[in-house]
Amino acid sequence: MAKSGPVAVRKPAARSVSLPSTQPSPKRLFHMKFIVSSSALLKQLQSINGVVTNNPVVPILENFLFEIEDGKLTITASDLETSMMTELPVEARESGRIAAPARILLDTLKNLPDQPVTFTLDEETYTIEIASSNGRYKLAGENATDFPRVPVVKGSAPVEIPSTSLARAINKTIFAVSTDELRPAMTGILVQLADNQVTFVATDGHRLLRYRRSDVGAGQTSNIIIPRKAFNLLKGALPSEATTVRMEFNSSNAFFSFNQMRLVCRLIDERYPDYENVIPVSNPNKLIISRQEILNSVKRISIYSNKTTHQVRLRLAGSELTVSAEDLDFSxxxxxxxxxxxxxxxxxxxxNAKFLQEMLSNIDSEEITLELSTPNRAGLLMPTLADDNESILMLVMPVMLNNYV
Structure with a gap:
């Protein structure tokens, strides 16, 4: 056989092969930082901390919601029924959101001296790190998307009221709000808006407070019931210096805003008792006396009253008032x-001595007027001299006298 010549072997064309890069792929950064005064942040957190409840229905509500945008930190606290928001400027380049644990954050800031602190927030692991001149503190936050959305209130024309007038209205009524959950309408304060006045009403069935201002016009007529907690929070947040509070409401929520503070609360959707029918019209017996004298007397005499009824007796004859009490069980x-x-x-x-003391303590004038009709009908307590722009009426039901003849 003839020998064959050498066979030419064709080499395959070289192909480019992509090998794994030895350089790590760029990773998205989830960190954001902001710098803020520890005392300024603490003050804002304390102003809204009353909203946060222990053992809430939704665990996320044990947190503050932090939202950073355009160099401004907005902080929100909520219990689903009421939400409060406040804001303050911070040094920040990034924007972001995270839920921060309220209790541990407050306790940390309370024990730090006033100084700039740096917050580093990791939106991927929900970790919060605080750096101060004293040291570093690491907290476990939560996903901000789990925090409930605050309702947007749009509906009524805005009503503006001076903060001092609103604070006074709340102080004059809130102590008489009922705590009986079986009567939900009475667990809030009725706010009656009219063209030329605003009226605040509170009652627990034993006493009734009506506070009316004629220097605040709403330009509309409406009745809404604000929960006690919302007004308590508002009272604590109102500044000592005068400012204007803007109020708006719709069928389900009310919105209050002033300075850097905002509050949204769910209205009590119930019918308020027709309180005007409870106020006696004819009261021929009228007592005028020093408020401080009768208050001090009731405080002393109530020590000897029955611990169940807390009854004190007022005997009126001529120009003399006799205040007395007895506890037959202990002589x-x-x-x-x-x-x-x-x-x-x-x-x-x-x-009831307790009711009488609370009402007398919430009147400012030197003298009070007590209007009476009969021993089994309500008495009306009011300041003898009052501001031209306000009207205060306090109604208290009597405790029946066992031996009354």
Whole structure:
């Protein structure tokens, strides 16, 4: 056989092969930083911390929501029924959101001296690191998307009221709000808006407070019931210096805003009792007396009252008022006589000493007027001299006298 010549072997064309890069792929950064004064942040957190409840229905509500945008930190606290928001400027380049644990954050800031602190937030692991001149503190936050959305309130025309007038209205009524959850309408304060006045009403069934201002016009007529907690929070947040509070509401929520603070609360969707029918119209017996004298007397005499009824008796005759109490179970009794101005028939009436003390403590004038009709009908307590722009009426139901003849 003939030998064959050498066979030419064709080499395959070279192909480019992509080998794994030895350089790490760029990783997206989830960190954001901001610098803020520790005392300024603490002040803002404390102003809204009252919203945060222990053992909330949704665990995320144990946190503050931090939102950073355009060099401004907005902080939100919520319990689903009420939400409060405040804001303050910070040094920040990035924007972002995270939920920060309220209790540990507050405790940390309370124990730090006033100084700039740096917050580093990791939106991927929800870790929060605080750096101060004293050291570093690491907290476990939560996903901001789990935090409930605050409702947007749009509906009514805005009502503007001076903060001092609103604070006074709340102070004059809130102590009489009912805590009975079986009567939900009475667990809030009724706000009656009219063209030329605003009225605040609170009652627990034993006493009733009506505070009315004629220097605030709403330009509309409407009745809404604000929950007690919302007004308590508002009262604590209102500044000592005068400012304007803007109020808006719709069928389900009310919105208050002033300075850097905002509050949104769910209205109590119930019918408020027709309180005007409870206020007696004809009260021929009128007592005028020093507020401080009768308050001090009631405080002393109530020590000797029955611990169940807390009853003190007022006996009116001529220009003399006798305040007395007794506790037959322990054979304790006491009485005092006070000078007064009284126009009416001689009579004796009993009241709950605790209610009387609270009402007298919430009147500013030097003298008070007590209007009465009969021992089994409500008495009306009011300042003898009042501001031209305000009207204060306090109604208290009597405690029946066992031995009244």
């Amino acid at each position: 304790n009794e006491a009485n005092e006589k006070l000078a007064c101005q009284y126009d009416g028939e001689d009579m004796e009436i009993g009241f």
